[in-house]
Amino acid sequence: MDEDQNLYNLYKKLYGSKFKRTITIGDTTTGFRTSEITSTDEIYDIYLKNEFHNGLYISVYEYDTPENITRWLKSDGMKFEESAIKNCVVLRFREDIKMIKEEISKLPQIQKFMFIRRSINLGHLNNAIKEAKKTHQFIKEEFGYDAFPIYNGFNECSLYIKTKELHLENPTLTMFALNRIIEDHMKLETLFYKNIEPYSQMISLPGGQNTYTKLYTKPFEIDTPYEEIIKNSSERKMNDILPKKQKNRKISDIITKIDKRVSYNISQGNTNKKGYTLEEIL
Numbered sequence: 001m002d003e004d005q006n007l008y009n010l011y012k013k014l015y016g017s018k019f020k021r022t023i024t025i026g027d028t029t030t031g032f033r034t035s036e037i038t039s040t041d042e043i044y045d046i047y048l049k050n051e052f053h054n055g056l057y058i059s060v061y062e063y064d065t066p067e068n069i070t071r072w073l074k075s076d077g078m079k080f081e082e083s084a085i086k087n088c089v090v091l092r093f094r095e096d097i098k099m100i101k102e103e104i105s106k107l108p109q110i111q112k113f114m115f116i117r118r119s120i121n122l123g124h125l126n127n128a129i130k131e132a133k134k135t136h137q138f139i140k141e142e143f144g145y146d147a148f149p150i151y152n153g154f155n156e157c158s159l160y161i162k163t164k165e166l167h168l169e170n171p172t173l174t175m176f177a178l179n180r181i182i183e184d185h186m187k188l189e190t191l192f193y194k195n196i197e198p199y200s201q202m203i204s205l206p207g208g209q210n211t212y213t214k215l216y217t218k219p220f221e222i223d224t225p226y227e228e229i230i231k232n233s234s235e236r237k238m239n240d241i242l243p244k245k246q247k248n249r250k251i252s253d254i255i256t257k258i259d260k261r262v263s264y265n266i267s268q269g270n271t272n273k274k275g276y277t278l279e280e281i282l
Contacts, residue, residue: 007047007207007238010219011040014148014160014206014243019062022069024202027055027211034070047207056208056217060090060201072200077172080200086166089175089255090203091135091147091182093128094192095155116154116212125155126226128190132157135186136222143250148243149222152204153215153233156192160243163252166259170266172198174259181258181277207238 015021017040025046026032037043043058050056061084063069072079100119104112119125129151136147136159147159168174179193204210204217215233219241224232232239 003048004207004238006240008040008044009240010206010238010242011043015040015043015058015062020064020069021059021062022202023059023205024057025050025054029211030054036068036070043205047205050208054209055211056205057202058205060203061085061088061199074197074200077197077200080197081171084171084199086168086171086199087163089161089163089178089251091132091159091161091179092192092203093132093135093157093159093188093190095125095128095190097125097155113212113214117214120154120213120215120230123226128155128157129226129229131186131188131190132159133222135159135182135188135191138186139251143254145248145251146222146244146246148219150204150206150217150219151229151233152217153208153210154213156204158203161248161251162243162246163248163255166252166255168255168259169263170259173262173266174255175199177258177262178255184277207236209236 018038021037022034023037023043023046024032024034037046037058047056059069061080063080063083064085065079065083067079067083100116104115107115132149136149139145139147139159139161145161147161150158150160152158175198176193179191182188183191183193206217206219208217209215210217215230216236218233218238220229220232220239221241
């Protein structure tokens, strides 16, 4: 496979040079294989060897632990929470594709592909990108931070937000509350955070190809029209869009405030996840 310096640079900017993460290769047809990775070079090598264009997924967080993370189960949520290095937030916007799945359930493979791509081209899965753009604008205006948008080539768009390394009393509940506050304040429909463990979640790796659409996971400039985002994702070669180096104190402070509020409420016997508003936290 051809070298792609832009992609290597993107990996380095997003993940750093050295770390401990997990990466998963595969799809529902061929099965999945998960392994530990410790460097940008390893990620890039996996990308270059992925000649069959299987899906590629990476852990949102890196981990500080001597244990083999791939042996941890979903039930080991506390291990993920305690060892995750909490220096970022990823807001995920995901379209519900239940109706599409019902429509294509009995179609031959090629017709499934054509139906999904036609749905994307017609803008039927545009809401996640719209809401990601709307949230990006809010974060920039409210906190002066330019979140980094990535489209996964199908039904999800993510905003990467770098923070200082956070030390939280109740990390999982705090991330849930943060998402809930943003969802309520922005009146969002596609923010994806319920029923997932934030510190063990995997996300599409830039450069990977979606099995259903054959589109690639790629970043985009926030003012890019929807049609251009889709066109951009149809080309394997990575663009030269990189996250900006910028101050993140305001966002880090907000998350810390949410954690203190959550922790106080828990100390008072109140575990209600819904009782917070942005105005209260600010």
